[in-house]
Amino acid sequence: xxxxxxxxxxxxxxxxxxxxxxxxxxxxxxxxxxxxxxxxxxxxxxxxxxxxxxxxxxxxxxxxxxxxxxxxxxxxxxxxxxxxxxxxxxxxxxxxxxxxxxxxxxxxxxxxxxxxxxxxxxxxxxxxxxxxxxxxxxxxxxxxxxxxxxxxxxxxxxxxxxxxxxxxxxxxxxxxxxxxxxxxxxxxxxxxxxxxxxxxxxxxxxxxxxxxxxxxxxxxxxxxxxxxxxxxxxxxxxxxxxxxxxxxxxxxxxx
Amino acid sequence: xxxxxxxxxxxxxxxxxxxxxxxxxxxxxxxxxxxxxxxxxxxxxxxxxxxxxxxxxxxxxxxxxxxxxxxxxxxxxxxxxxxxxxxxxxxxxxxxxxxxxxxxxxxxxxxxxxxxxxxxxxxxxxxxxxxxxxxxxxxxxxxxxxxxxxxxxxxxxxxxxxxxxxxxxxxxxxxxxxxxxxxxxxxxxxxxxxxxxxxxxxxxxxxxxxxxxxxxxxxxxxxxxxxxxxxxxxxxxxxxxxxxxxxxxxxxxxxxxxxxxxxxxxxxxxxxxxxxxxxxxxxxxxxxxxxxxxxxxxxxxxxxxxxxxxxxx
Ligand SMILES: Cc1cc2nc3c(=O)[nH]c(=O)nc-3n(C[C@H](O)[C@H](O)[C@H](O)COP(=O)(O)OP(=O)(O)OC[C@H]3O[C@@H](n4cnc5c(N)ncnc54)[C@H](O)[C@@H]3O)c2cc1C
Ligand SMILES: Nc1ncnc2c1ncn2[C@@H]1O[C@H](COP(=O)(O)O)[C@@H](O)[C@H]1O
Numbered sequence: 001x002x003x004x005x006x007x008x009x010x011x012x013x014x015x016x017x018x019x020x021x022x023x024x025x026x027x028x029x030x031x032x033x034x035x036x037x038x039x040x041x042x043x044x045x046x047x048x049x050x051x052x053x054x055x056x057x058x059x060x061x062x063x064x065x066x067x068x069x070x071x072x073x074x075x076x077x078x079x080x081x082x083x084x085x086x087x088x089x090x091x092x093x094x095x096x097x098x099x100x101x102x103x104x105x106x107x108x109x110x111x112x113x114x115x116x117x118x119x120x121x122x123x124x125x126x127x128x129x130x131x132x133x134x135x136x137x138x139x140x141x142x143x144x145x146x147x148x149x150x151x152x153x154x155x156x157x158x159x160x161x162x163x164x165x166x167x168x169x170x171x172x173x174x175x176x177x178x179x180x181x182x183x184x185x186x187x188x189x190x191x192x193x194x195x196x197x198x199x200x201x202x203x204x205x206x207x208x209x210x211x212x213x214x215x216x217x218x219x220x221x222x223x224x225x226x227x228x229x230x231x232x233x234x235x236x237x238x239x240x241x242x243x244x245x246x247x248x249x250x251x252x253x254x255x
Numbered sequence: 256x257x258x259x260x261x262x263x264x265x266x267x268x269x270x271x272x273x274x275x276x277x278x279x280x281x282x283x284x285x286x287x288x289x290x291x292x293x294x295x296x297x298x299x300x301x302x303x304x305x306x307x308x309x310x311x312x313x314x315x316x317x318x319x320x321x322x323x324x325x326x327x328x329x330x331x332x333x334x335x336x337x338x339x340x341x342x343x344x345x346x347x348x349x350x351x352x353x354x355x356x357x358x359x360x361x362x363x364x365x366x367x368x369x370x371x372x373x374x375x376x377x378x379x380x381x382x383x384x385x386x387x388x389x390x391x392x393x394x395x396x397x398x399x400x401x402x403x404x405x406x407x408x409x410x411x412x413x414x415x416x417x418x419x420x421x422x423x424x425x426x427x428x429x430x431x432x433x434x435x436x437x438x439x440x441x442x443x444x445x446x447x448x449x450x451x452x453x454x455x456x457x458x459x460x461x462x463x464x465x466x467x468x469x470x471x472x473x474x475x476x477x478x479x480x481x482x483x484x485x486x487x488x489x490x491x492x493x494x495x496x497x498x499x500x501x502x503x504x505x506x507x508x509x510x511x512x513x514x515x516x517x518x519x520x521x522x523x524x525x526x527x528x529x530x531x532x533x534x535x536x537x538x539x540x541x542x543x544x545x546x547x548x549x550x551x552x553x554x555x556x557x558x559x560x561x562x563x564x565x566x567x568x
Contacts, residue, residue, distance in 0.1 A: 013521055015543040017389055026390075037486065037503045095364055123367075125502070127385055127392075130351035130367045130404075131358060134323075138359035143434045145323065146355075147348050163497075164348070166265055169321070170439035183503045184489070184496025215364035215398040219380075222391045229547050234534075237554035238562035244534065245566045247550060251532060253454060253478055253511055254567065 001055035001153070004108075005046040005119040006101060006133070007039040007074065009067040010126040016223075023220035025091070026126070035070050038121035042181040044188040045151060046119055047078040053153055056080045058108070058115075062100055062209055064089035075199035076191035082202055083108065085209040091127070095214025098135030104207045105140065117158070118178045122147055137178035145171045146180035256284030256374075259311075259339040261330060262302065263350050266320065267295040272345035272405075274412035277305040279405045280343050281415055283374060287311060289333055289424075291326055292318035303419035305412065310421045311337070317428045321349065322436030327356025329426040334361070336424070339400070346384075346404040354402050364398050368406040387502030388525040407506075408529075447481060449498065454480025455509045457500055457527070460487035461516015461537065461556055468494065470560040471515065477567050483507060485517045501526035515556040519544030536560065 011017075011026050012034040018027040035043075046057040059074040061067045062085035071082035085100055092100075109115065118140075120133030130146070137144030150161035153175075160171045160179055191199070234243040248254050258280040263270040280286045288307040290298065292314070299310050311333055317325045330353060334342060342357065344350035346368040358365035370391065371382040378397045384406050385392045396403075449455065456475040458468055468482060475482050483500045484493070500507050502522040512530035517523060519535070519542055527533065535548035536556045545551045552559050
């Protein structure tokens with residue numbers, strides 16, 4: 001089985017997300033980088049699929065040269081191959097991103113054979129466009145379902161589960177298939193020392209992304225307005241219990 | 256200007272978010288609504304009461320249950336026939352999915368989870384959500400047709416009655432799209448969920464272990480609430496991801512959220528900020544959760560929570 005997983009490098013902010021002076025980006029001066037938890041789970045799923053069914057997993061990202069870090073992290077968990085579509089690190093709109101990823105996939109498939117399963121995150125952590133996976137799947141004329149929290153591979157087909165308000169929906173899809181994965185589908189592993197060392201030796205293939213900007217252009221970012229809070233300290237330690245119960249009573253929450 | 260709103264429904268029952276999308280659509284122009292497949296009786300009246308001047312009832316055997324390819328193809332054909340300047344959907348899993356398909360079919364930009372839509376001549380200015388709600392993005396949208404989904408709670412549903420005309424639209428769907436139609440369902444057991452519970456008792460890394468959640472379960476039980484958790488907890492395998500509150504978990508909006516041993520990282524906060532009141536229990540008086548909460552108890556949750564339960568009893 002050949003599996004591809006697409007991830008996006010994003011900053012890992014803590015208590016607050018600060019914006020650069022020009023308002024165009026997250027200020028990453030003091031931040032580390034990561035991918036969306038959905039994508040971490042997609043990488044874990046790719047590794048597990050190959051462990052269960054044999055074959056090979058590839059990770060792909062479109063982003064700055066530094067996104068090498070996210071590719072090697074995936075490699076340290078067991079992904080065998082890595083592909084970087086290098087950009088100057090500026091914000092790429094979803095249409096353009098999807099076109100570049102589609103072209104890269106077609107190129108890889110022409111050289112190395114088709115992917116049976118292509119995994120995306122349900123949405124990217126930063127821009128959250130909810131569309132790159134769908135655009136790629138449509139361009140490849142393959143079926144796609146988003147929000148997937150369970151994948152079982154059968155004979156030429158895949159059973160995929162997603163949670164909806166009314167309960168669990170099950171889809172039965174023919175392979176080759178594209179799936180948008182949600183966090184919770186699995187519990188991602190941590191890299192082993194051996195995995196980390198092996199990841200340093202993985203060859204990162206580069207494919208120059210082309211394409212013109214789409215119709216959506218970022219103008220500026222701002223922090224969401226926050227109500228000023230005036231925290232009422234109800235007390236210290238277990239002695240505060242009586243004050244907490246008074247507050248519950250006041251809110252009408254005691255039965 | 257004609258605005259087409261895709262009504263979201265599950266096997267006929269309207270999703271309330273649709274009425275928010277109608278509220279977003281009304282200031283833009285004449286409101287058309289597409290309903291796909293069979294819907295409940297009286298739905299046209301509800302849509303008309305919220306300003307739908309034209310309801311397009313889209314029928315095809317392949318629309319009997321939800322399938323994103325079938326819905327995307329059917330909406331695309333309706334759009335080509337109707338030629339609306341704007342297509343809106345709800346900023347939900349399904350709404351975003353269907354608009355992404357429409358965008359892919361028509362090669363148009365699609366702006367997800369919009370808070371404000373300001374029409375212009377060639378380009379429109381839009382405010383949308385990033386990072387699950389912690390950042391606001393201003394963007395410019397240039398396209399022959401504008402596709403946008405409406406962020407949940409950004410527009411208030413309100414009545415604006417008109418009399419609605421109805422028309423049936425029958426798309427031509429390729430049998431192939433059956434591959435992405437729901438094949439099976441497992442219905443959820445009735446009862447409060449994390450998203451709807453009036454009280455949520457949330458635990459973070461400070462809880463320390465799966466067993467550490469026992470006293471949180473007990474307190475939640477006493478108050479008719481449910482237990483939630485942070486990603487540190489699910490990542491450690493202490494609880495299932497269905498309990499996770501936050502950007503990549505569930506958005507909660509209880510009357511009271513107990514945030515116990517949770518530092519208040521922004522990705523957790525965006526899932527909890529719609530709570531009416533928040534009580535933080537934390538050993539660290541400087542924790543972000545404590546400074547943002549309405550109430551706080553400074554102390555060890557392993558002592559404080561059992562004391563609260565005892566006091567309630
Ligand atoms: C893209 C992205 C999406 C994310 N999505 C989510 C999400 O959906 N939900 C989510 O929760 N996180 C999410 N995260 C992770 C988030 O950034 C934090 O890492 C996480 O919320 C931290 O969990 P925590 O507060 O339990 O742990 P910590 O940050 O480690 O905080 C533990 C807290 O417990 C307190 N404490 C310790 N012992 C005790 C005690 N005995 N009694 C009382 N207090 C004690 C400490 O003072 C501290 O404040 C996401 C991250 C990224 C990058
Ligand atoms: N720059 C990128 N490089 C690789 N994959 C991406 C990129 N941007 C988005 N994706 C993938 O597409 C999914 C959906 O992204 P989005 O449409 O931005 O919400 C993400 O979870 C990733 O799997």
